Every structure is written in structure tokens, then in C-alpha cells.
Amino acid sequence: MFHATDVILKKRAGQELTDEEIITFIQKFTSGHIPDYQVAALAMAIYFQGMTRRETVVLTQAMAESGQMLDLSDITDYAVDKHSSGGVGDKTTLVVLPLVAACGVPVAKMSGRGLGFSGGTLDKLEAIRGYRVALSEAEFRQQAREIGIVLCGQTGELAPADGKLYALRDVTGTIESIPLIAASIMSKKLAAGARGIVLDVKYGSGAFMKTLEEARELAQVMVKIGVDAGRDMIALLSNMNQPLGRMVGNALEVREAVETLGGAGTQDLRQHCIETAAYMLSLAGRGQRWTDHAENCALIEARLADGSGLAAFRRLVQAQGGDVAMIDDVNLLPRAAQQVEVLAQAEGYASFVDAVMVAKAALVLGAGREKKGDAIDPAVGVEVAVKVGDTVRVGQPLAVIHANNSALIDEAKALIQQAVTVRSEPVEPMALFAGVIDGRTL
Amino acid sequence: MFHATDVILKKRAGQELTDEEIITFIQKFTSGHIPDYQVAALAMAIYFQGMTRRETVVLTQAMAESGQMLDLSDITDYAVDKHSSGGVGDKTTLVVLPLVAACGVPVAKMSGRGLGFSGGTLDKLEAIRGYRVALSEAEFRQQAREIGIVLCGQTGELAPADGKLYALRDVTGTIESIPLIAASIMSKKLAAGARGIVLDVKYGSGAFMKTLEEARELAQVMVKIGVDAGRDMIALLSNMNQPLGRMVGNALEVREAVETLGGAGTQDLRQHCIETAAYMLSLAGRGQRWTDHAENCALIEARLADGSGLAAFRRLVQAQGGDVAMIDDVNLLPRAAQQVEVLAQAEGYASFVDAVMVAKAALVLGAGREKKGDAIDPAVGVEVAVKVGDTVRVGQPLAVIHANNSALIDEAKALIQQAVTVRSEPVEPMALFAGVIDGRTL
Numbered sequence: 101m102f103h104a105t106d107v108i109l110k111k112r113a114g115q116e117l118t119d120e121e122i123i124t125f126i127q128k129f130t131s132g133h134i135p136d137y138q139v140a141a142l143a144m145a146i147y148f149q150g151m152t153r154r155e156t157v158v159l160t161q162a163m164a165e166s167g168q169m170l171d172l173s174d175i176t177d178y179a180v181d182k183h184s185s186g187g188v189g190d191k192t193t194l195v196v197l198p199l200v201a202a203c204g205v206p207v208a209k210m211s212g213r214g215l216g217f218s219g220g221t222l223d224k225l226e227a228i229r230g231y232r233v234a235l236s237e238a239e240f241r242q243q244a245r246e247i248g249i250v251l252c253g254q255t256g257e258l259a260p261a262d263g264k265l266y267a268l269r270d271v272t273g274t275i276e277s278i279p280l281i282a283a284s285i286m287s288k289k290l291a292a293g294a295r296g297i298v299l300d301v302k303y304g305s306g307a308f309m310k311t312l313e314e315a316r317e318l319a320q321v322m323v324k325i326g327v328d329a330g331r332d333m334i335a336l337l338s339n340m341n342q343p344l345g346r347m348v349g350n351a352l353e354v355r356e357a358v359e360t361l362g363g364a365g366t367q368d369l370r371q372h373c374i375e376t377a378a379y380m381l382s383l384a385g386r387g388q389r390w391t392d393h394a395e396n397c398a399l400i401e402a403r404l405a406d407g408s409g410l411a412a413f414r415r416l417v418q419a420q421g422g423d424v425a426m427i428d429d430v431n432l433l434p435r436a437a438q439q440v441e442v443l444a445q446a447e448g449y450a451s452f453v454d455a456v457m458v459a460k461a462a463l464v465l466g467a468g469r470e471k472k473g474d475a476i477d478p479a480v481g482v483e484v485a486v487k488v489g490d491t492v493r494v495g496q497p498l499a500v501i502h503a504n505n506s507a508l509i510d511e512a513k514a515l516i517q518q519a520v521t522v523r524s525e526p527v528e529p530m531a532l533f534a535g536v537i538d539g540r541t542l
Numbered sequence: 543m544f545h546a547t548d549v550i551l552k553k554r555a556g557q558e559l560t561d562e563e564i565i566t567f568i569q570k571f572t573s574g575h576i577p578d579y580q581v582a583a584l585a586m587a588i589y590f591q592g593m594t595r596r597e598t599v600v601l602t603q604a605m606a607e608s609g610q611m612l613d614l615s616d617i618t619d620y621a622v623d624k625h626s627s628g629g630v631g632d633k634t635t636l637v638v639l640p641l642v643a644a645c646g647v648p649v650a651k652m653s654g655r656g657l658g659f660s661g662g663t664l665d666k667l668e669a670i671r672g673y674r675v676a677l678s679e680a681e682f683r684q685q686a687r688e689i690g691i692v693l694c695g696q697t698g699e700l701a702p703a704d705g706k707l708y709a710l711r712d713v714t715g716t717i718e719s720i721p722l723i724a725a726s727i728m729s730k731k732l733a734a735g736a737r738g739i740v741l742d743v744k745y746g747s748g749a750f751m752k753t754l755e756e757a758r759e760l761a762q763v764m765v766k767i768g769v770d771a772g773r774d775m776i777a778l779l780s781n782m783n784q785p786l787g788r789m790v791g792n793a794l795e796v797r798e799a800v801e802t803l804g805g806a807g808t809q810d811l812r813q814h815c816i817e818t819a820a821y822m823l824s825l826a827g828r829g830q831r832w833t834d835h836a837e838n839c840a841l842i843e844a845r846l847a848d849g850s851g852l853a854a855f856r857r858l859v860q861a862q863g864g865d866v867a868m869i870d871d872v873n874l875l876p877r878a879a880q881q882v883e884v885l886a887q888a889e890g891y892a893s894f895v896d897a898v899m900v901a902k903a904a905l906v907l908g909a910g911r912e913k914k915g916d917a918i919d920p921a922v923g924v925e926v927a928v929k930v931g932d933t934v935r936v937g938q939p940l941a942v943i944h945a946n947n948s949a950l951i952d953e954a955k956a957l958i959q960q961a962v963t964v965r966s967e968p969v970e971p972m973a974l975f976a977g978v979i980d981g982r983t984l
Binding site: 104105108109112135136137138139140141143144145147148268270271272273274 | 546547550551554577578579580581582583584585586587589590710713714715716
């Protein structure tokens, strides 16, 4: 006989739960037969006592199987997916997916909305007039088969147990648990049906994981979950201390993605996208082709140079009802009423461009949500003009604020001034990546 | 602005909560403005991180003040109370209160029902035909003033936050936290209005606290809470490895209490009651009188010898509508249909009479409740015939089972056989007390 309290007490004592205990707990929670207060108590016990690899894998599978498990075999016999743990100015999905599709690898991805600093991928796409993020499953499959690229919201209920558990963790102080975070992310990825998954796990001021050590631990746990669930896994550990690229804000990030696909854009964003796409190719090659990382990078760079990546993005936008004129001329994307420069007050070298402060400025301007359901202004945001290591002269612009409400400009300006630290001694540029965990060679 | 999640996160991190955070949390929980799942998460965080003395005191006061705070100054200018942490065969309240009243100290006590092994004090009193445990507050005060002794259920809602929190802890695996246990017990005691409180904190197989160390820690925390709340406190640490006295069961325990008040009864129960009553006298003396423990014990023994303790109990029963004929002749108390002896199968010395197994036997027979609201059979129970250290001969009765359902007898018998361990080497009798914590000299 299953007693939820026994499971709580067992975990509280630091003991390992059985598969049956975990599966039954998740099933009864999803069906509403275990009250929230017992789940909250268990989550807090897990926060303190942790979970073994086996427990975490079973939890993830149970959450994945709480709803629909997508089968993408009618689209491709080997689907690849990517997931970013979220960061400031992270528009990589908009660049990486078209580049991979341009290599002939179908990419059919479901993405989410943002909570916090700026919008999620769906929010960014909705800055393009007419872009439909809500597709039926039939539309999703048809588009993937026809043009090899689709990027939309969830078509069905993937891992509903995760949605329910995350909402409860959010209000019970039980978010910061590595096994619970890993199970949350991976349950949705497993349900989404990809056989190869590249994880972009970020660390630093603008990331959920503040230290490299935490990010590495999370990445390792997620890779292990995926491997144990029969998926091919690669995790990149990437630096999120300064914003990625130069734009933070929804239309601004679409603009930057289009520019990057056109061969322009900042070096860090470009490099980040090339590496991520190259690893997706590597998975898609399944050891038969695309086995050399440097060659994969060169292949992806060619897709930037020949415009085929940008063409794939244009096809995607067109297929989902978006106004391609906005892609052909990014000046047609939503634009804020005011552009205000924030000028440097000191001379020297930028030693820190704090991603979290830039993100707060974007949030203040209306680019993000403080709570679920808040409206987002697609036009506003921050364009950051300096990277760590850059020389800075007094009076040079550190950033441009894109605002629709002039009352908010002063606060955003102050946040940008706080974000940028200038030192008199030269400073090394920040590394983009701190490591790669390849689940195929673990 | 108060955010419940911030309080949970703070405690999760092992930080000390402010008075305001604790008080607001309890107030909002009591008024239904903090959901159970946040309280469950906080309770689990407290389980792992503990609470400082100050936090525990503030929590206790906040729970006490969540309902009515009784003022007993119209009854006496210094009310004394006692509390037992609960044990097997613990009928001490029925003996101690009359003895203290017989010394001229008014005792006006509210007691509870039992959950688990056997009934609580109210369940025991209800074995006396007609005894009214439910008094109005006016009746409670009038009887206390007129005859100096009253023993009933709660007249109003004392510490409702405690009731609510305890029910939640019970189903979220968060019972076993010393600060939460201490706050639960002491919040009701503080609300009940006594200025001097004797705590009987039990340890061992039949107690909530299994080890002396845990019991000592709980006792110390409770004494400190009381002292900080301006009460005079004494805590006794008493052994609950074997049942106290010889009867376990409701009418059986009333019978034993009456016999003990009449000067008979087992030595352990008699001594336990004398000590407890003597400490209550000591508190009531407030340093002006009754300052010598040995003299207080002698004074109480005289109340046993001269029958004035029994007379006080008779007055109590009469005042609350009970049938005093049952006190004058205990054979009139409810009697089970069958009395079955459990005989010794080995010879030697009783090395253990496991209180928890005896309690289970009583529970099987119907003397206790498995869950709130279960009916209790007042007549059934177990009469234990051996104490640790006694010599045992084959065929001698170890216990007498009092049953109303013959189908339950075999199970009860087996439990009693398991309860009693007989060794060939002589065994020392068990000590009754393991220490006294006097809050006046801390």
C-alpha cells in the first residue's frame, strides 16, 4: 500500500527511493491524488538529501511519461534538438536551427515563453508580424516534412507533471535542487521525441547557475539522464557573465539573429551559434558522417557565408505566417519610440558587463515578464555596445536604450551604468565556453 | 512586503528568521492566507535547519496567541499545570491533580483525547458513567473557584494555529522536529494560562522520544520557551520503556488511579505521582513555602495516607456529573466480558516489558484509536503483572487481557508474549526518572 508520507520520511532520512515509489508519487500527483503540501514537503526533502542518478532518471522518465511522448519518426529517423538553460541576449535558437536545417538535417523544435529578464524564443518570434507560434500537431509534422524546419510552442501537453511540479516548486522555495532542475528540463526534452540533444548549460551572473561548478554538475546530471533514457547527449558549458551578442529585447534579438545569419553580428554570438550547430550536426551524423568538429564548424560557416542559413530562416517565417518583409528589411521590425545612448563616464578597459544588470534594464523597459501572463513590449530593450576587454573612452556609448516610455529611461540608464565596470589596466576578453560533456564518450 | 517564499528560502539557507517573519507567517497561516504547501515546505526546512531558542519562543508565542489566551486570575493568583508527553499506562493526571488540590492548591486543567495506543485523560474520565468532559468556560471557572479542582476538555479554541500546523505536519513527514514539537506542546500550555508548569517528558520504547538524549533536548527547549514567556518551569525526564503502573486501558486506568489514591497501587506509579505532585507544590509555593522537595513528597504521601487525595478526586467526579458509586466501588466501572491470563513460558528474571508492545495489545483490543474519531471501548485493555527485575516462573501470569471480542485475544496474547523478555541472570529494576530540569535555576 502506497503512503505518500512514507516516501517523504524515507527521502527525509536520506534513503534511496524505489522506482515504484517515484513513479507512483508522480502519477498520483499528476492525477490530483496527492495534495500539493505533500509534494512540497518531498521537494524540500529532495533539496536537502539529493537524489541518486537512478532516482533522477526514474523521476525524469515518470514526468516525461505523464503526458504525450512525441514520436518524430515520420519526420526523420533521427531527430536532433537543442536546449539552452537560458541567458541574457540568448537568441541562438533563431540562428542555430536554420543553419542546421540548411545542412539538410530536419529540425522540428518546440520552444517556450520567457519568465524574467527577457522573452523566450516564442516571444521573440512573435515580434515578427503574423508569426504563428501555435501549430496543431498535424501542422507541425507537415511543415517539418515539407521544409525541414519548424519552431513553435508545444502542440500537446508535454510532461504535464513537470509544469505542475515547477509551479509548486516556484512558490515553495524548492527550485534550486540539481536533480529537480535536471528532471524538469530533461522530462520535456525526452517527451519532445529527439534522439540527439545538445544542451547549452550557462553559468555566470546572467544564468540560472551562478558558478561553473553548479553548471557542470547540472550538465553532467542531464547528460546522464539522457544517456540512461537512450538519447545521444552533448552539453556545452557556456559563459553567461556578459550578454550574448549585443541585443537584449525581442524584436532587437530577431534583428540581431537575421544579421548574424547574414554573416554579420558580434563574434561571440556567431561563434556560439557555429559551435552549437556543429555539435547538432555531429549528433545527426551518428558516427557515420560529420565526425570532425572543425570540419562541422567550417560547414556551418559556409551556411552563413552562402546565405542558405538565412534562407532557411526566411522559409520558416513564411511557413508559419510571419511577415518576411521584416526579415528582408529588419528596419521594418517593431521599433521603440526613443533610442537613448548611455555614455561612458570613465576611460580604460571594460572589465565586466554584468549580464544580470543589463537584463534588469531590459525588464524595466518592458522587454520581459515579472510574472506569468504579463504583457511584453516587443520593441523595447537594450543594445550593448561593449564587450569585456574592449577599450572604453569617456563619452563613448556603452549601450543604446530602446524605450517606449520615457519615464523608464533614467532607471534603465542607471542599471547600464552599474552593469559596466571600467578598469585602467587591460583586461582579457571572456572565454565563450568552459567545456563540453559528450555523453557518447562518458 | 511579506513573501512566504522568502521566509522559506531564508530558513532553507539556515538563517535565523525575524520575529516579524515568524509572527506574520503564523498569522497568515491561521487566517488561511498562506497555503498549506508553503507551510509544509517551511516545516521541512525547519526539520533540516532547526530553530534558535529565540525563533522557537517567538513561534510558540505566535501559535499561543492565535486563539484565546486564558486568564485564570479570578481562580487563583498563581495557577499550576502539568503536561505529560504521553506514555503507556500514564494515568498520573488522575492521581496528581487530586493530591495537589488536597494540599489547598487549586488545579484547573484542560486535557485532551488520545491518539494511538490508549485513550487520553478525557477518554479515561469518560469511562466513569456521566462524567462531563465538556464544560463551558463559566462552569470551568465556577467549579475551580468552588471546589479547587476541575479536569475537562478545552472550553474554547486554544492555539488553533497549533491544531492546524500539527495536522499538516502529520501528513507531510515533519513531526519529528524538536523546535516544532516543543512549540506545539508549549503553545497550548501558554494559552491555558498557568504560571507554573511541570512537564513530564518521557523517553523509551513507549514514548514519543525514543532516547533519553532526545527527551532531554525537548525538555530543555520547552523549559526555555516557558521561562522566556515568563512562566516557572520544571521538567522531569521519566522512563517509558515499560508501562507505568500495571493497567493499560481506560476504565482499568481509572480503577488503578482510585486504588493508588487509596494508598495501594504499584510502587512506580505511586512514586511517579508523588514526585510530580511535589514539584507542582514547589512551583505553587513560589519560593515562599514548599521549598524542600523531600518535605513536599512527605506532604503528598500524607494526602495518600489520610484519604484526602481520594476525597478530592471524588469531589471532582461528583462536580462534573460522574457516578461516584464507581469511585466508591471500582468494580462498578465498565468491565470487559473476558479476562484471559497470559502465562510465562520461561523462567528467570524479566529483563524487558516492552511498553510499545503492551500498548499495541491494548490498541488491538480496542482501548485506543488508530485515527481521529475512532470509537474507544472503555472496558478493554491489559493488566501487566510483571515489572523489569521481577522473578518469573513458568506458568505464572505475565498479564491479564480484558477483552470484549474473543477474536482479538490471540493477537493480544502474542503481543504480550513478545513484550516480555525473560533472562536467566538477575536484572536491576528500571529507574523511574533520569533527571529534573528546573527552569528557576537555569
